[in-house]
Amino acid sequence: MWAWPAAPKGAPRIHFGTPTWPWGFPRCGGGSEGGVPGPSPRVSVPLIHPRSTPISASRVEVGHLRPAYRRLGCGAMGGEQSLALPPEKGPHRVGCADIMVGHTQQGLFFRLFYPCVPRDGAERPLWIPRYEYCSGLADFSGHSRRWCAPLLSIAIGSCRVPLSWKAPFKPCSSGYPLIIFSHGLGAFRTVYSSICMQMASWGFVVAALEHRDSSAAMTYFCTAEAVREQWIPHQQVPQGQKEFYFRNNQVHHRANECARALQLFRDISRGNSIPNVLPQGFDLSVLKDSIDLAKAAVMGHSFGGVTAVLALVKEPGFRCAVALDAWMFPLENVLYPEVPKPVLFINTEKFQTPESVAKMKRLSSRNSQTKIITILGSVHQSQTDFAFLTGKLINRVFHARGTLDPSKCLDITSQAALAFLQRHLATWLPSPGSNWQCLEDVGKCWLGSPWESCWLGLFPAPAK
Secondary structure: OOOOOOOOOOOOOOOOOOOOEEOEOOOOOOHHHOOOOOOOOOOOOOOOOOOEEEHHHOOOOEEEOOOOOOOEEEEEOOOEEEEOOOOOOOOOEEEEEEEEEOOOOOOEEEEEEEEEOOOOOOEEEEOOOOHHHHHHHHHHHOOOHHHHHHHHHHHHOOOEOOOEEOOOEOOOOOOEEEEEEEOOOOOOOOOOHHHHHHHHHOOOEEEEEOOOOOOOOEEEEEOOOOOEEEEEEOOOOOOOOOHHHHHHHHHHHHHHHHHHHHHHHHHHHOOOOOOOOOOOOOOHHHHOOOEEEEEEEEEEEOHHHHHHHHHHHHOOOEEEEEEEOOOOOOOOHHHHHHOOOOEEEEEEOOOOOHHHHHHHHHHHHHOOOOEEEEEOOOOHHHHOHHHHEEOHHHHHHHOOOOOOOHHHHHHHHHHHHHHHHHHHOOOOOOOOOOOOHHHHOOOEOOOOOOOOOOOOOOOOOOOO
16 A cells, blocks of 8 residues: 555656655655656645643553463454564563653653563553554654554554563662664654564663654643643644655754763663553663663664664764665765764665665764675565554555565564664673674675675575
């Protein structure tokens, strides 16, 4: 439904606007980065006015599932849908909780993934935390929320994440390294639960932000007056405005949020009282003395990938960045020389353009520790949880899978990220696959025709 059919080779192309996905762009889309050269006329979608909802009217729902279940079923719709997230590969069990700080749009909202103390019969959180997010996905995709939101709710609204909801935090005297994670365009804090869960299982605390720059499918904050929810819908590029300037403002807003998130953890480590304004919220004070802020990294996918790069410029406390299939278009050229720390670019095979890769190479030419790798057989959505949705209807709608098995893609992504972080955060990880040597000789490369081919055993070689 949201995929464009391939045109015959050499056929003339007419571009009616950049197709969008609820987790990022299907190409390095927009402006000069789009799959078709030249400007991209758009159909404007009017901004939905934020509405207020009493906080008691709805809440984050959790439910009970037996711990043995890892394939978590959803409603039957065109075949049974399920979110088949792989179990944790690391030595830690993982818990999660939602954190909201502040009563204004300038506050922070994120899902925290952390090593936890296992509990029998632990609750499992919903993957789509609220019905409003289905409405946001419908609006973002350009479909009527009148029919699309209920369809999404029926199909995937009951999917649950195989994590322990608000499980007891597992203290660490030496301190866990920290990752601030930035989502892609039209996504939100739970869409990357698979990669965040894997990183937490290897001993990271991961804060997956939900950005409030109108790039999320939907988000909200709780006002102090009468404790009401103020919703912030996704905003399309305003008609008549150039996309670069609109997205550039957003990426700076996002990078500032990443910097503020790191500052929040500094305040927690100092023993400052930081209230979680959500009802029956997770107590942040338990994190004190258990996070090593000298080992902080920033990570993101698509729009979040370039956000991670910019966050290195804005916040010196970040030691390095991991950019998953980064959409480089919104970052201004003058900032490239100012990126001071190493970046690991983990690209998929079907998303990047030569222009985007050239921008990554500008960074790698200035820092020999910056690496660019591509996972063959993967597509842009392979690095999101959408790749793990099973069922005929969802696969037809989202087209979220490449030829590479999504579990294998997740393994490659997490092991490459672990190797890079182990090197640049100077932290020991008990992971047999997270050896820096597997990346040391990769350097700057694009795997697959027509680019220079190079690969190691960690990555799937091209078919002959």
